[in-house]
Amino acid sequence: MSSIGSIGSRLRDRAGAHSSLGDRVMYALCATGGLIAAAVIAEMIYQVVHGAGPAISRDGLAFVLHSRWNPFFNRFGGGQGLYGTLVSSAIALVLATPLGISIGLYLGVMASPRVRAVVGPLVEMLAAVPSVIVGFWGVIVLAPFVAHHVEPFLHGALGFIPIFGTPQTTGLSLFTAGLTLTLMVLPIIAALSRDLFLTVPRELTDGAAALGATRWEVIRGVVLPTTAAGVAAAVVLGLGRALGEAIAVLQVIGGGHGISRNLFLPSDALAPRIAQEFLSPEGQEIPALFYLALILLVIELVISVVARRIAGRFSVHRTVTT
Amino acid sequence: MSAHGGELAGERAPEVAARLRLHGQPVAGAGDRRLDAEPARETVFEIRDVAVHYGSSQALGWTTLDIHRHEVTAVIGPSGCGKSTFLRSLNRMNDTIPNFRLEGEVLYRGHDLYAPATNRVEVRRRIGMVFQKPNPFPKSIYDNVAWAPRNLGMRAGLDERVERALRHAALWDEVKDRLKQSALGLSGGQQQRLCIARAIAIEPDVLLLDEPASALDPIATASIEELMHTLKHRYTLVIVTHNMQQAARVADRTAFFALDLSGSQRVGTLIEYAPTRTLFTNPSDPRTRDYITGQFG
Numbered sequence: 001m002s003s004i005g006s007i008g009s010r011l012r013d014r015a016g017a018h019s020s021l022g023d024r025v026m027y028a029l030c031a032t033g034g035l036i037a038a039a040v041i042a043e044m045i046y047q048v049v050h051g052a053g054p055a056i057s058r059d060g061l062a063f064v065l066h067s068r069w070n071p072f073f074n075r076f077g078g079g080q081g082l083y084g085t086l087v088s089s090a091i092a093l094v095l096a097t098p099l100g101i102s103i104g105l106y107l108g109v110m111a112s113p114r115v116r117a118v119v120g121p122l123v124e125m126l127a128a129v130p131s132v133i134v135g136f137w138g139v140i141v142l143a144p145f146v147a148h149h150v151e152p153f154l155h156g157a158l159g160f161i162p163i164f165g166t167p168q169t170t171g172l173s174l175f176t177a178g179l180t181l182t183l184m185v186l187p188i189i190a191a192l193s194r195d196l197f198l199t200v201p202r203e204l205t206d207g208a209a210a211l212g213a214t215r216w217e218v219i220r221g222v223v224l225p226t227t228a229a230g231v232a233a234a235v236v237l238g239l240g241r242a243l244g245e246a247i248a249v250l251q252v253i254g255g256g257h258g259i260s261r262n263l264f265l266p267s268d269a270l271a272p273r274i275a276q277e278f279l280s281p282e283g284q285e286i287p288a289l290f291y292l293a294l295i296l297l298v299i300e301l302v303i304s305v306v307a308r309r310i311a312g313r314f315s316v317h318r319t320v321t322t
Numbered sequence: 323m324s325a326h327g328g329e330l331a332g333e334r335a336p337e338v339a340a341r342l343r344l345h346g347q348p349v350a351g352a353g354d355r356r357l358d359a360e361p362a363r364e365t366v367f368e369i370r371d372v373a374v375h376y377g378s379s380q381a382l383g384w385t386t387l388d389i390h391r392h393e394v395t396a397v398i399g400p401s402g403c404g405k406s407t408f409l410r411s412l413n414r415m416n417d418t419i420p421n422f423r424l425e426g427e428v429l430y431r432g433h434d435l436y437a438p439a440t441n442r443v444e445v446r447r448r449i450g451m452v453f454q455k456p457n458p459f460p461k462s463i464y465d466n467v468a469w470a471p472r473n474l475g476m477r478a479g480l481d482e483r484v485e486r487a488l489r490h491a492a493l494w495d496e497v498k499d500r501l502k503q504s505a506l507g508l509s510g511g512q513q514q515r516l517c518i519a520r521a522i523a524i525e526p527d528v529l530l531l532d533e534p535a536s537a538l539d540p541i542a543t544a545s546i547e548e549l550m551h552t553l554k555h556r557y558t559l560v561i562v563t564h565n566m567q568q569a570a571r572v573a574d575r576t577a578f579f580a581l582d583l584s585g586s587q588r589v590g591t592l593i594e595y596a597p598t599r600t601l602f603t604n605p606s607d608p609r610t611r612d613y614i615t616g617q618f619g
Contacts, residue, residue: 113420201457203453203455203457204457204459204460206415206453206457207453207457207458207459207517207520208459208469209415209418209446210413210415210446210450210451210453210521211446211447211450211469211470211473211520211521211524212443212444212446212447212448212450212470212473212474212524213443213446213470213473214443214473217473221459221469221473222459225459225460225461226460
């Protein structure tokens with residue numbers, strides 16, 4: 001009985017004193033961290049909405065479509081920034097999605113383990129390059145190259161399409177901004193889709209190969225369908241990065257005004273305009289900048305919800321497999 | 323099939339130099355034509371001195387045997403004796419395993435499957451495979467069966483082809499009303515028969531089955547075994563099984579593999595290959611006798 005009694009007291013001891021205290025401290029720390037994160041998000045939303053208040057009450061939703069931005073005449077509109085943000089991100093998405101998936105397929109399905117071990121980390125490092133350096137490279141390398149080679153070529157070959165209009169000499173344009181964003185989105189899509197392709201069960205690819213399928217048929221018939229939702233989520237995450245990028249875009253977009261169909265003209269976008277104008281606001285500019293921030297925030301929150309939904313559907317789909 | 327034979331490169335006269343000796347001991351039955359009841363039996367595979375290595379370790383010792391058309395050939399033996407390695411060597415499914423290396427020759431209707439110019443996609447199109455774990459694609463039942471024929475351009479009469487394959491796999495009556503539903507909703511036994519239907523939809527010549535019933539319950543197992551009796555009239559079947567009763571029930575010929583000492587390594591080795599009845603009633607190698615009477619393994 002005595003031994004049972006001592007075990008009992010030790011059990012109580014462990015449960016009561018040390019580990020419970022440690023557990024409680026750890027719980028408190030983790031819970032506090034989570035609450036702080038939630039509070040910060042709420043505070044940011046409040047600040048943005050509050051700061052945008054005067055502009056919202058003055059211009060209402062018309063602000064979103066109005067494209068002029070003139071601090072001297074107190075005329076502000078988010079149309080141009082929204083246009084620049086959406087178009088440059090669309091360019092990035094159109095280019096980075098097929099490229100990123102191709103890189104993911106190469107690294108996840110085709111490359112030998114040795115190549116995978118070398119190239120894979122390099123692709124991930126591309127995502128780690130600070131955006132200010134990507135933008136810097138965009139100014140000194142990409143923009144001149146685009147101005148002298150890419151834009152004239154596209155204008156010459158496809159000039160009848162309005163988006164490929166007359167190029168400028170600087171190469172600082174909506175198009176270059178799109179290319180710069182491509183570079184930043186590419187490693188995200190490539191690395192995430194590679195990870196997804198690596199999760200495709202061996203039984204499925206073997207089963208397809210045993211049916212006389214070529215490598216491409218295995219990819220198209222088994223690898224891509226079983227990972228489609230996850231790849232879509234990866235693309236949406238990349239889109240989120242592109243939409244919110246300020247510095248790199250600011251460096252290469254050229255700061256032009258007005259909405260033009262010609263992608264080769266300087267333009268502006270939401271995030272870079274906020275970053276730039278906030279340093280030296282003029283007149284009633286500050287509420288308008290907050291309004292721009294609100295537009296950006298809403299877009300990004302929607303993107304985040306969409307990505308979460310797609311990924312959620314994806315995980316359900318995976319667990320159905322018996 | 324022979325009309326397509328030219329597509330398989332690496333044509334060469336089958337070498338009849340069958341090695342009868344293995345580590346100094348005669349392999350009963352291997353290459354021994356006198357054991358064949360019907361001398362005119364057509365040979366599908368001639369496996370000549372095949373050894374398989376994974377990196378520095380040898381998985382399969384020098385194996386020589388013939389596999390005949392329209393027969394069920396069973397491969398039995400204890401775990402790790404190279405049964406699956408042997409089977410997967412017959413349609414080059416081992417190719418993707420790093421450091422896989424095969425010596426010797428696997429002749430399929432006279433063509434060296436491992437000749438440099440051999441197209442392994444073409445090999446697998448003729449030599450289908452059903453795996454241990456049912457692995458239907460996460461698609462509809464119909465699309466599972468129709469997928470490979472579509473890839474191969476067999477679009478004409480696809481519905482009939484799917485129905486025929488499902489009928490031959492004894493699954494049609496159970497799924498004909500829900501062809502558009504996901505294959506993942508089927509039971510394990512149904513999934514495995516779907517995998518068989520999927521494999522025979524492209525009318526292969528040979529069907530390799532790697533422990534096809536080991537993940538199934540007894541009733542599903544019985545239906546797979548019954549199926550094999552009918553399938554052998556159309557195809558040549560090679561089945562790996564760790565279940566000796568199953569081999570005795572379904573196979574015309576049985577190959578017994580076991581681990582044998584080769585130098586310091588234990589290597590999967592063909593011990594005896596004979597008509598199933600002979601192997602089970604009158605084995606010529608004491609190791610076979612020990613195994614089938616339950617003395618080891």
